Amino acid sequence: MKLDIDFVRSHFGQLDDNPEFVFASNAGGSYVCNQANDLLEHYNRHTRVQPYSRFSPSAEAGEAMDRSYHGWAQALNIDRSELTVGPSTSTNTYVMAQAIGDLWTPGDEIIVTNQDHEANSGVWRRKANEKGVTIRQWEVDPDSGLLDIESLFPLLRDNTRWVFFTHCSNIVGTVNPVAEIVRTIKSRSNARAFVDAVAYAPHHVADLKALGVDGYAFSLYKVYGPHQGLMYINADIRGDMTSQAHYFNSGIPTKDFNPAGPQHAQVAGCAGVLDYLDALHRHHFGDSDLSLNARLDEIHPLILRHENALATPLLEFLDHHPQVRLIGKTHARDDDRAPTIAFKPLNQSSASVAHRLQDAGIGTEHGHFYAHRLISDLGIDPEDGIVRLSLVHYGTTDEVARILRALEIALG
């Protein structure tokens, strides 16, 4: 079965605004699905009061928010009490660093990578420095940008407290085998695993219990929804953390790691993403008794195949172009490469290629995309950085053909 792309696109009103424009910067923030926009608008027009009181619009507002909390917990196969919905992933990891770092002592060790976005790196490093904790770096191959699981082995020690890594780099695009990495961590140490899934979640909502992670974070504004960050913290490890809530709210799982407080309408809007994904499932598979999590798993291969079809011609073109250094895997046939494609032009700056593509109606950008350490360690000047083409499942093969034409001209 193929993904019905017309059905998909009918759920994204912004695609109609300018049919000549190709949006290829989705990893920076995706379009919002109509279901999420409808919920946001409904909240703001009709239930914009302090939620969770007994009077009519307030009770409705609380119910709308609870629908999102429960829905996302179900989708991720976690308990409602394990989910924090905060303003962004950067804020969520910052708060987490305070919550877990309080218990770190000199002699402890943590492992971070140089593949991550800074949101899953700097906060832990800063806290470790403050606490006298040793930082070990799991390093990418400096040519490909890929992480090799074997190079993690020697870094794991008895005193390793946490390993922080990414489900998918926002530059390299390869999906790291999270379950296997977590098994390795657990079998060789007592460390916890925290995973940044911001660049993965737009392509698939994962079953977190199956992955075995202790913490997991992603940003819904890149997953067709409102500007919110979702973070999972395994209930078993709450004792390893200090609450960051007001003292009288301490111990309330949804408040412990969200000192910003909930952004009510935005939280209510989060359910819209699940409504959209559910509509996608129903359209392709009909009514189903499967759990939400299982339904998401069922549509994943359709999305994956479509995204691979989008990525393949771009990867082939860039891989064979003499004036291009393609970052990451050169093909998508292993089903582990998101259509997030970064390259460095060899005969001109990344800025100049990005500007030429933009002039040709392709929405793309250049730079380090906050993966400053990775870009530097790949031997690339982070200020000019790489050109990034990032697509999601609402992209079309026609759009890819237009990107290819624009690339041919831009690269010369």
Ligand SMILES: Cc1ncc(COP(=O)(O)O)c(C=O)c1O
């Ligand atoms: C891989 C990755 N991690 C983390 C972040 C930070 O997310 P947020 O903007 O929600 O703080 C981003 C944002 O671009 C990202 O791409």
